[in-house]
Amino acid sequence: MTRQRRLQVVRSGSSAKGRTRRKRRPRLILEALALMAAGVGLLVLLLHLPELIDLDSLLLVSTALANLIGGLSQLLMGILQLVGVAVLVGSALMALVFLLGGLVRLVRALLLPAPAAKTKAKPAGKKGRR
Numbered sequence: 001m002t003r004q005r006r007l008q009v010v011r012s013g014s015s016a017k018g019r020t021r022r023k024r025r026p027r028l029i030l031e032a033l034a035l036m037a038a039g040v041g042l043l044v045l046l047l048h049l050p051e052l053i054d055l056d057s058l059l060l061v062s063t064a065l066a067n068l069i070g071g072l073s074q075l076l077m078g079i080l081q082l083v084g085v086a087v088l089v090g091s092a093l094m095a096l097v098f099l100l101g102g103l104v105r106l107v108r109a110l111l112l113p114a115p116a117a118k119t120k121a122k123p124a125g126k127k128g129r130r
Helices: 025-052 057-111
Strands: none
16 A cells, blocks of 8 residues: 655635735825824924023034034044053153163173184185186
C-alpha cells in the first residue's frame, strides 16, 4: 500500500480571490477634512499664543540663539585652553627628556676610558680598485 501525501494550501482572510478591500470615498473625504481641521486649529492656536501668554517669540528665539552662540564660544575657548596646556606639558616633558639624555651622554663620555692609540700604519702598496 502506498499513501500519497498532498500539500494543502491554507488561505487566510476571505475566500474571495484577488479582491482587496478599499476604503470608501466618504471615509477618505472625512479623514482629509479632519486632518485639515486639525491643522487649521493648531495654526489658530499658535497665532493667539502671544496674546494668551505674554511671550515675545522673537525675543525668545534671539535669546536662545545668543545663549547657544555664547555656549559654543565658551566650549571652543575651553578646548583651546586645554590644547595649550597639553602643548606646554609636552614641551616640559620633552625638555626633561633632552636634559636627561644629554646628562647620560656626558657621564658616559667622562667615565669611559680613553681608547688606546694605534701605531700601525696603513700599507702604502694597495690602492682603491677601479
